[in-house]
Amino acid sequence: MKRDRWRASLASAKEAVLCLSHKVEKLSTLNSREHIIISITSPSFLPLLLATRERQIEEGKAVRVTGQGGERIGQEHSDDRSCPCRMSSGERRCAQNCVKYRSGGWRRFPSSYIPAVGFGTVALTDTPGVVKAGIRKAIQVGYRHFDTSAYYGTEALLGEVLREAFEDAELKREDVFVTTKLWMGDCHKDGVLPAIQKSLKTLQLEYVDLYLIHWPLRVRKNGSKHKSVRDIQPEDFLPLDLISTWQAMEKCRDLGLAKAIGVSNFSAKKLENLLPHVRYVPSVNQVEMHPTFRQSQLRDFCKRNGIQVVAWAPLAAPGVFYGVRSVIESPVIKEIAVKHGKTPAQVALRWGIENGVCVIPKSYNESRIIENFGVQDWSLTEQDHEGINNLPESRMYKALMFCNDTTSPYRSYEDLWDEPMHTPPQTVDDAVGGAAEYVIAMIS
Numbered sequence: 001m002k003r004d005r006w007r008a009s010l011a012s013a014k015e016a017v018l019c020l021s022h023k024v025e026k027l028s029t030l031n032s033r034e035h036i037i038i039s040i041t042s043p044s045f046l047p048l049l050l051a052t053r054e055r056q057i058e059e060g061k062a063v064r065v066t067g068q069g070g071e072r073i074g075q076e077h078s079d080d081r082s083c084p085c086r087m088s089s090g091e092r093r094c095a096q097n098c099v100k101y102r103s104g105g106w107r108r109f110p111s112s113y114i115p116a117v118g119f120g121t122v123a124l125t126d127t128p129g130v131v132k133a134g135i136r137k138a139i140q141v142g143y144r145h146f147d148t149s150a151y152y153g154t155e156a157l158l159g160e161v162l163r164e165a166f167e168d169a170e171l172k173r174e175d176v177f178v179t180t181k182l183w184m185g186d187c188h189k190d191g192v193l194p195a196i197q198k199s200l201k202t203l204q205l206e207y208v209d210l211y212l213i214h215w216p217l218r219v220r221k222n223g224s225k226h227k228s229v230r231d232i233q234p235e236d237f238l239p240l241d242l243i244s245t246w247q248a249m250e251k252c253r254d255l256g257l258a259k260a261i262g263v264s265n266f267s268a269k270k271l272e273n274l275l276p277h278v279r280y281v282p283s284v285n286q287v288e289m290h291p292t293f294r295q296s297q298l299r300d301f302c303k304r305n306g307i308q309v310v311a312w313a314p315l316a317a318p319g320v321f322y323g324v325r326s327v328i329e330s331p332v333i334k335e336i337a338v339k340h341g342k343t344p345a346q347v348a349l350r351w352g353i354e355n356g357v358c359v360i361p362k363s364y365n366e367s368r369i370i371e372n373f374g375v376q377d378w379s380l381t382e383q384d385h386e387g388i389n390n391l392p393e394s395r396m397y398k399a400l401m402f403c404n405d406t407t408s409p410y411r412s413y414e415d416l417w418d419e420p421m422h423t424p425p426q427t428v429d430d431a432v433g434g435a436a437e438y439v440i441a442m443i444s
């Protein structure tokens with residue numbers, strides 16, 4: 001019988017050890033916190049595990065229970081009822097390669113589902129008409145996972161298209177997975193609830209499926225003036241308290257405003273500092289990831305902690321001012337693409353999926369919308385993976401504008417991202433990453 005593994009993590013070493021009749025496989029100390037890996041051989045043991053956790057919570061002790069080694073993409077569904085793709089139990093695998101993922105806490109155990117291929121909605125130069133037509137096309141093609149942010153200025157457009165689709169009975173609310181994000185101006189305990197309420201109003205939704213802290217940073221609000229990331233000045237940074245901000249995110253989940261909550265652009269160190277204080281483990285960490293920046297250490301960390309990785313810029317954003325063409329123009333990827341009769345973009349997306357992450361490519365171009373969805377029902381070989389895993393790596397979005405010695409919580413690139421810089425920036429754009437066109441709205 002397949003063995004499920006669960007990790008129970010106590011918030012402090014002083015707290016009582018979870019006492020279960022299951023075999024305790026390993027007791028380890030991580031950051032002076034006790035972690036116990038518990039093996040259970042049948043889901044029927046879960047109520048006991050969860051009841052134990054409930055008791056701990058009643059006693060005011062924050063104990064979390066996280067899934068370990070969750071199901072890989074494309075696995076057979078064991079419980080298809082909550083899958084947005086509505087796959088029937090007779091089918092072998094979900095048409096969208098849904099990743100089974102934890103929705104943020106044990107209450108919704110066993111899990112929810114998030115479609116592995118999502119639709120990114122950043123709109124830099126794209127007009128509202130183009131954005132709406134692109135989203136409509138995406139729905140028609142089969143995308144059911146949409147990624148937006150309070151920052152992108154596309155929440156309203158996505159909301160309008162979804163509303164139309166609901167009214168036309170093309171879609172039901174539960175058919176789609178909608179992610180939006182908390183912007184830096186609201187990244188503090190009192191900012192979260194009003195921010196999600198505003199996003200929901202803009203999206204015309206009663207809840208989002210996933211609400212993310214967009215960046216582990218807080219900047220001051222700037223009246224009604226719209227400001228780009230690039231315009232952020234050292235004096236704009238405000239003290240950051242990620243723990244109380246996360247607690248406010250947890251309230252959004254308790255209130256049903258977000259089915260799941262997570263983070264974005266968090267390094268392993270930041271997650272490690274946060275995890276001992278959470279009631280709900282972040283369901284997702286959305287980070288830059290593509291074949292030329294593979295995030296293997298962060299992915300390992302997230303996997304160990306039951307956090308689903310979602311890859312932004314899964315194509316390395318070719319043609320975008322902050323992007324690079326290292327993926328689309330890689331001779332190695334081109335060769336793999338020719339071999340499979342696919343495009344380099346499809347190879348990159350397939351590589352992401354086969355590494356257990358969700359990918360959210362952005363295109364409002366009709367043929368590329370279709371192309372980017374064409375990553376099901378074929379596979380890369382081990383040799384293909386080896387070729388891609390040997391490509392040189394460099395973080396594309398270095399975000400050095402978020403680092404300074406005085407006001408930012410992060411002094412340097414290493415401090416922000418944990419890793420040493422692979423390739424020093426060659427140009428100002430390269431160093432900064434964000435630029436004026438990036439923003440349609442926010443810090444308002």
Ligand SMILES: NC(=O)c1ccc[n+]([C@@H]2O[C@H](COP(=O)([O-])OP(=O)(O)OC[C@H]3O[C@@H](n4cnc5c(N)ncnc54)[C@H](OP(=O)(O)O)[C@@H]3O)[C@@H](O)[C@H]2O)c1
Pocket residue numbers: 119120121122147148214264265286287311312313314315316317318319320328343345346360361362363364365368371372
């Ligand atoms: N959490 C964060 O901080 C964060 C940051 C950035 C982005 N995101 C999210 O991630 C999504 C995707 O990231 P991204 O937009 O930065 O990068 P991306 O999806 O890797 O790349 C988008 C660029 O690639 C082009 N493209 C799309 N499909 C293509 C294909 N099949 N062949 C060749 N070129 C193709 C697009 O051009 P066309 O539009 O002309 O097709 C666009 O210029 C965003 O939309 C957003 O939802 C999150």
